Amino acid sequence: MRSLIFISAALMVAAGIFGFVDYKKKEQSKEFKALYQEEKPVVQQPAPEIISSPAPVIAVKETSEETVDNTKNTVSKKAKKGNHKRIKYSQFSRADIEEPAPPVKELQ
Amino acid sequence: MANSRVTTSQKSVRFFFQLLFWIPVTAFSLLLVYNTLPYFSFNKGFSFIQERSILFQGSLYNACFYIHIFAGVVCISTALIQFSRYILKKSKTIHRWSGRLYVFVVLFLGAPTGLYMSFFAKGSFWERMLFMFMAIWWFVTTYYGLNTILKKNVLAHIILILLSYSMSFTAVTFRIYHIFFFALDWGQLENYELSLWISVIGNMLFAEYIIFRQSRKYLRSFTI
Numbered sequence: 001m002r003s004l005i006f007i008s009a010a011l012m013v014a015a016g017i018f019g020f021v022d023y024k025k026k027e028q029s030k031e032f033k034a035l036y037q038e039e040k041p042v043v044q045q046p047a048p049e050i051i052s053s054p055a056p057v058i059a060v061k062e063t064s065e066e067t068v069d070n071t072k073n074t075v076s077k078k079a080k081k082g083n084h085k086r087i088k089y090s091q092f093s094r095a096d097i098e099e100p101a102p103p104v105k106e107l108q
Numbered sequence: 109m110a111n112s113r114v115t116t117s118q119k120s121v122r123f124f125f126q127l128l129f130w131i132p133v134t135a136f137s138l139l140l141v142y143n144t145l146p147y148f149s150f151n152k153g154f155s156f157i158q159e160r161s162i163l164f165q166g167s168l169y170n171a172c173f174y175i176h177i178f179a180g181v182v183c184i185s186t187a188l189i190q191f192s193r194y195i196l197k198k199s200k201t202i203h204r205w206s207g208r209l210y211v212f213v214v215l216f217l218g219a220p221t222g223l224y225m226s227f228f229a230k231g232s233f234w235e236r237m238l239f240m241f242m243a244i245w246w247f248v249t250t251y252y253g254l255n256t257i258l259k260k261n262v263l264a265h266i267i268l269i270l271l272s273y274s275m276s277f278t279a280v281t282f283r284i285y286h287i288f289f290f291a292l293d294w295g296q297l298e299n300y301e302l303s304l305w306i307s308v309i310g311n312m313l314f315a316e317y318i319i320f321r322q323s324r325k326y327l328r329s330f331t332i
Contacts, residue, residue, distance in 0.1 A: 008215035012247055015220040019227035031162045036230045085291055092139050092283045095156035097290045
């Protein structure tokens with residue numbers, strides 16, 4: 001019985017020493033320093049649309065208004081829906097909980 | 109003579125509160141076990157592993173991680189059996205063997221690997237120190253829990269194993285707080301650190317409260 005306890009205590013001491021030595025080795029590296037730093041999300045500015053087609057001016061205006069209205073509607077709906085967060089069973093872990101990305105609609 | 113209706117209602121209320129405590133404890137413990145099992149596919153695609161990809165390049169850290177999660181699964185599973193009075197009354201051998209398994213896993217696998225990994229834990233210096241404290245405290249309480257039962261000191265055994273289990277159970281409570289603070293829109297790192305501190309201190313205080321209650325009941329039994 002005593003030998004078992006001595007072995008487990010020796011394991012603890014070894015873990016402490018190895019941990020300390022490995023930590024000191026890795027402490028200096030840049031990769032280790034940047035290990036848990038959070039990346040700030042980059043906000044992308046929407047690029048201005050360039051209309052290359054030689055379509056009549058009135059028609060272009062109409063379509064652009066429609067698209068603006070549609071996007072406004074979808075944004076307001078999403079904002080209403082996104083107020084409460086969905087939590088999955090798989091998020092019951094030590095890992096960072098990531099919010100699911102909003103579904104992207106393909107342009108037709 | 110006590111009124112039998114009163115004692116029956118008191119018993120049923122006590123039973124209800126015990127259920128209220130043990131059902132979530134069991135459910136969350138099983139959920140933790142269920143979510144840990146996919147890691148044994150040794151796939152590196154999990155976000156926990158990807159975040160620590162530099163650490164997982166080292167073979168020792170890699171081995172320690174898998175041993176530690178295995179130990180966690182065993183500890184959480186066996187501990188659920190350990191606290192059942194029904195099992196203890198019906199069959200002491202189940203309690204003894206699962207207890208031996210729990211002690212072996214903590215002393216030889218869980219605590220040493222936890223101590224090694226604590227040096228690389230997420231958070232500041234103090235969070236690393238907290239992880240180190242957890243590993244050492246887990247080891248010490250489990251060791252003395254074993255030592256006291258070998259000396260037939262049941263009361264001290266209960267207290268020490270309760271303290272040991274409070275450390276094991278931080279794995280579960282951490283996840284509960286983590287999700288709770290996520291729902292409150294806390295930042296990832298702040299959420300992680302706060303959940304860690306609250307889970308460790310909260311579990312220790314809760315264990316102390318149970319010990320206090322048990323000891324009060326025990327001391328009351330001596331009064332004439």
